[in-house]
Amino acid sequence: MLSISFCTTAFSQSIKPIFIQDSLKLISSQFKFTEGASVDKQGNIFFTDQPNDQIWKYDTEGKLSLFVGKSGRANGTYFDKKGNLIICADEQNEIWSISMNRKIKVLFSNFEGKKVNGPNDLWIDAKGGIYFTDPYYQRNYWTRKASALNGEKVYYLPKGKKTAKIVADKMVRPNGIVGTPDGKYLYVADRQADVTYRYDINSDASLSSQTLLFKQGSDGMTLDTAGNIYITGKGVDIYKPNGEKISHIDVPEDWCGNICFGGTNRDTLFITASKSLYSIKTTAKGVE
Numbered sequence: 001m002l003s004i005s006f007c008t009t010a011f012s013q014s015i016k017p018i019f020i021q022d023s024l025k026l027i028s029s030q031f032k033f034t035e036g037a038s039v040d041k042q043g044n045i046f047f048t049d050q051p052n053d054q055i056w057k058y059d060t061e062g063k064l065s066l067f068v069g070k071s072g073r074a075n076g077t078y079f080d081k082k083g084n085l086i087i088c089a090d091e092q093n094e095i096w097s098i099s100m101n102r103k104i105k106v107l108f109s110n111f112e113g114k115k116v117n118g119p120n121d122l123w124i125d126a127k128g129g130i131y132f133t134d135p136y137y138q139r140n141y142w143t144r145k146a147s148a149l150n151g152e153k154v155y156y157l158p159k160g161k162k163t164a165k166i167v168a169d170k171m172v173r174p175n176g177i178v179g180t181p182d183g184k185y186l187y188v189a190d191r192q193a194d195v196t197y198r199y200d201i202n203s204d205a206s207l208s209s210q211t212l213l214f215k216q217g218s219d220g221m222t223l224d225t226a227g228n229i230y231i232t233g234k235g236v237d238i239y240k241p242n243g244e245k246i247s248h249i250d251v252p253e254d255w256c257g258n259i260c261f262g263g264t265n266r267d268t269l270f271i272t273a274s275k276s277l278y279s280i281k282t283t284a285k286g287v288e
Contacts, residue, residue: 018228018238019269019282021250027277028064031056034272035257036077036087036121037220039288045262045270046085047277048074055085055098058277060264072096072104073141076121076220076258079288080128088119088132091141095119095130095157108157111164114148116155121220121258123179123186128159129205131167131186133174154188156205167207168199176218176231181287187229189218196221196231214243220258220272224284232256236271251278261286 036048036055045058046067055068055077068074072089074096080086085098086107093115095108107130110116117136124130135152138145154168154177168174173192179185179201186207189196194217199207218231227241236249236256253273262270262279266286271278 016283018224018247018284019249019280024249024251024278024280027058027279029276031275031277033257033274034277035075035220037258037260037262037270037272038077038079038085039260039262039266039270039286040079040085041083043262043264043266045260045277046077046079047258047270047272048077048087050075053091055087056277058262058270060262064277068098068102071098073139075119076132078122078124078130080124086122086124086130088122090118090120090139093118095122095132108162108164111149111155115144117147117149117152120175121177123177125179125201125205126183127205130157130159131155131177131179132157132164133177133188135173135175135191154207158205167205168197168210170210171197176221178221178223178229180223180227187213187221189216189221189231191217191219193217196229214239214245219256220260222260222269223287224261224282225287226284228284230259230269232259232271236269249280260288 031049032051043060055071057067073091074087076088087096089096097105117134120133122132136147155164156167157164171190175191176189186199198211198213200209220232222230229239235251238246251273256273258272269280
């Protein structure tokens with residue numbers, strides 16, 4: 001009799017396996033704390049080692065190299081359409097753009113004259129506008145000991161503008177964020193409340209119709225072409241667009257910070273987890 005083990009495989013809506021647990025691969029454990037995984041147009045992976053103030057590159061040929069040695073304490077990252085790496089630089093609580101020749105441009109530095117809490121994660125829409133989460137996590141490299149703002153919120157920075165606007169303020173501690181390729185929905189995880197919301201994205205980039213999608217928060221998030229939502233924390237959990245949990249990827253680390261699909265076919269899932277970078281081959285494809 002054929003037996004199927006649901007503890008080692010995950011299944012999509014068509015009962016097609018997304019991954020095999022045993023295929024999880026450790027790439028490197030030379031870091032202090034990895035975060036901010038993102039993919040460029042070629043499928044190369046960029047990620048941060050925040051305590052060491054570094055950004056690393058893992059290319060499609062399997063080569064690991066240091067990309068930037070002074071990154072403004074980069075946390076979350078995302079590529080824009082021009083191939084610039086947009087980062088949450090929380091050393092001075094800014095949003096930066098880093099070109100592939102390593103030219104840095106500060107895109108955002110304050111909100112109404114005050115430093116924000118600490119940009120954590122971001123997603124860029126089709127217009128080039130940046131949605132970013134701004135939780136307050138006290139860093140040992142900050143001189144301040146308290147927030148200058150009232151609350152922890154989600155902001156939108158229009159392309160080419162220096163002024164951001166608040167688009168979501170009814171959250172405790174927003175963290176992971178990702179939007180759908182069609183620009184209809186934005187998913188935002190609230191780490192402290194341990195929930196994930198779905199918002200409708202309006203034509204003016206404002207958000208409406210906050211909906212509780214599932215009762216689990218996340219550090220980082222990504223999507224596949226079937227609309228499934230991949231979230232991080234103690235391993236990786238996968239949810240359908242309707243909020244139904246599909247499965248879980250075990251990762252032998254204390255915490256998984258972020259995640260993205262990469263490789264030339266966008267079918268390999270890369271996971272930044274504590275001191276390490278992992279990958280796992282899938283039958284899914286990422287949307288980035």
